[in-house]
Amino acid sequence: MVYKLVLVRHGESTWNQENRFTGWTDVDLSQKGVLEAHDGGKRLREAGFTFDIAYTSVLKRAIRTLWIMLDELNLCYIPVEKNWRLNERMYGALQGLNKSDTAAKYGENQVLIWRRAYDIPPPALEESDDRFPGKDARYKDLSPSDLPKTECLKDTVDRFLPLWDETISKTIKSGKKVLIAAHGNSIRALIKYLDNVSDEKIVSMEIPTGIPLVYELDENLKPIKSYFLADNDELLKAQQAVANQGKAK
Numbered sequence: 001m002v003y004k005l006v007l008v009r010h011g012e013s014t015w016n017q018e019n020r021f022t023g024w025t026d027v028d029l030s031q032k033g034v035l036e037a038h039d040g041g042k043r044l045r046e047a048g049f050t051f052d053i054a055y056t057s058v059l060k061r062a063i064r065t066l067w068i069m070l071d072e073l074n075l076c077y078i079p080v081e082k083n084w085r086l087n088e089r090m091y092g093a094l095q096g097l098n099k100s101d102t103a104a105k106y107g108e109n110q111v112l113i114w115r116r117a118y119d120i121p122p123p124a125l126e127e128s129d130d131r132f133p134g135k136d137a138r139y140k141d142l143s144p145s146d147l148p149k150t151e152c153l154k155d156t157v158d159r160f161l162p163l164w165d166e167t168i169s170k171t172i173k174s175g176k177k178v179l180i181a182a183h184g185n186s187i188r189a190l191i192k193y194l195d196n197v198s199d200e201k202i203v204s205m206e207i208p209t210g211i212p213l214v215y216e217l218d219e220n221l222k223p224i225k226s227y228f229l230a231d232n233d234e235l236l237k238a239q240q241a242v243a244n245q246g247k248a249k
């Protein structure tokens, strides 16, 4: 038995466009991001994919990407489950800052650590800060210990895993075809877990916006293979562009 699972990072957001640390900030897609979402849906349609259920975060850039893709696939009717555990990594006090300006101020290496180190979190938010998720109604049912003030990728893996273990993995094993629309770092968290990527290697893994990533999984949900629905040149260019966001201008 081979299961197929598709992951997609939302299309470009307005803060991706402005090159700002986003995290749990609920910004929308840019015009380019809307086009990328349509394009991602078309890629799946043309490759013959269909889905029974979709999972996404509680952030509108991922939700809107999913809506657009389901529309392209003529699958607006399938169930969609939104869960905070698929949110982007919480970027703490960096949320809102321009990535290049931050690199110019603190150095590119420090920004690389904040963006990509597996177990070093960015500076934390205070609970009094308006950006603290405890002030946002959508998180009102979370226990206080689940509300992050910052997260490194390891924290994102840890908070994603209960959703995987208790829900998504069971859905896949029941034979349902699953689509997940999420974020650069929540997808990196999933890839780290599925492919058992080392803490060192995950640092250089970049996820492009809007390009579906297909996983073929065995009966124990171990990956047999994975591939983006893009040619190599396009993929490398898109991945390099994400890496370059942390460079000083």
Ligand SMILES: O=C(O)[C@@H](CO)OP(=O)(O)O
Residues within 6 Å of the ligand: 016, 020, 021, 022, 023, 024, 088, 089, 091, 115, 184, 185, 242, 245
């Ligand atoms: O700002 C963010 O939330 C993420 C994704 O856009 O950025 P980065 O690629 O720097 O982790």
